Amino acid sequence: xxxxxxxxxxxxxxxxxxxxxxxxxxxxxxxxxxxxxxxxxxxxxxxxxxxxxxxxxxxxxxxxxxxxxxxxxxxxxxxxxxxxxxxxxxxxxxxxxxxxxxxxxxxxxxxxxxxxxxxxxxxxxxxxxxxxxxxxxxxxxxxxxxxxxxxxxxxxxxxxxxxxxxxxxxxxxxxxxxxxxxxxxxxxxxxxxxxxxxxxxxxxxxxxxxxxxxxxxxxxxxxxxxxxxxxxxxxxxxxxxxxxxxxxxxxxxxxxxxxxxxxxxxxxxxxxxxxxxxxxx
Numbered sequence: 577x578x579x580x581x582x583x584x585x586x587x588x589x590x591x592x593x594x595x596x597x598x599x600x601x602x603x604x605x606x607x608x609x610x611x612x613x614x615x616x617x618x619x620x621x622x623x624x625x626x627x628x629x630x631x632x633x634x635x636x637x638x639x640x641x642x643x644x645x646x647x648x649x650x651x652x653x654x655x656x657x658x659x660x661x662x663x664x665x666x667x668x669x670x671x672x673x674x675x676x677x678x679x680x681x682x683x684x685x686x687x688x689x690x691x692x693x694x695x696x697x698x699x700x701x702x703x704x705x706x707x708x709x710x711x712x713x714x715x716x717x718x719x720x721x722x723x724x725x726x727x728x729x730x731x732x733x734x735x736x737x738x739x740x741x742x743x744x745x746x747x748x749x750x751x752x753x754x755x756x757x758x759x760x761x762x763x764x765x766x767x768x769x770x771x772x773x774x775x776x777x778x779x780x781x782x783x784x785x786x787x788x789x790x791x792x793x794x795x796x797x798x799x800x801x802x803x804x805x806x807x808x809x810x811x812x813x814x815x816x817x818x819x820x821x822x823x824x825x826x827x828x829x830x831x832x833x834x835x836x837x838x839x840x841x842x843x844x845x846x847x848x849x850x851x852x853x854x855x856x857x
Contacts, residue, residue, distance in 0.1 A: 607637030709790030
């Protein structure tokens with residue numbers, strides 16, 4: 577399915593069957609494990625609700641009449657969930673699914689959907705590094721040939737493996753020694769870092785895909801660590817005091833930045849439109 581005919585069509589056998597899949601009847605299908613977090617369905621969009629419900633149905637091995645009537649959404653690359661929704665809908669209507677279709681469905685149920693909804697529940701910037709590690713660790717069951725496809729994409733987008741984002745996660749870790757380590761690293765980077773008025777170049781570090789803990793996703797010796805900008809209002813003295821007094825994680829006064837691009841997607845669109853009006857001026 578690597579090729580496409582346009583923004584709303586695929587060239588492969590699976591892709592060609594996605595259009596019109598909502599008209600197919602359910603068949604007896606094998607259940608596939610899916611570990612979704614608890615989430616309030618009223619906070620979900622229509623596409624998200626469809627994904628949650630169809631993942632739950634496949635996990636249980638039973639499709640409801642209500643699910644049969646629901647539309648999986650118009651197929652379009654810009655809408656991130658319509659393709660997974662349609663592929664899952666195709667699966668529960670295919671009596672003899674191909675190995676390729678089964679692989680995609682397993683990926684959506686065991687990797688993509690759990691990660692998506694975990695981000696919806698824990699959406700703060702401080703959770704980004706943990707989400708990245710959970711995603712990486714969740715697909716390790718797949719054959720190496722699929723990991724070789726996934727890992728370059730992650731490497732290009734591993735913004736939360738950057739030290740300043742990793743330190744935010746460590747500073748709010750459940751483990752006291754990790755929080756202490758983060759505080760000391762932040763203080764050290766402030767002491768040896770560049771002038772506060774200097775413009776820093778953001779570099780995505782190499783990702784350690786074999787890490788057994790999110791704190792090891794980054795090679796701290798090889799990267800140029802910089803302190804988190806969102807903590808500039810907290811002094812080194814205050815930072816150590818908060819750690820030493822073991823202030824609960826929920827009491828950290830982070831600026832309310834989301835950890836995912838979906839929440840800022842509309843803002844990016846507005847900024848782009850505004851930028852076009854002043855280009856060249």
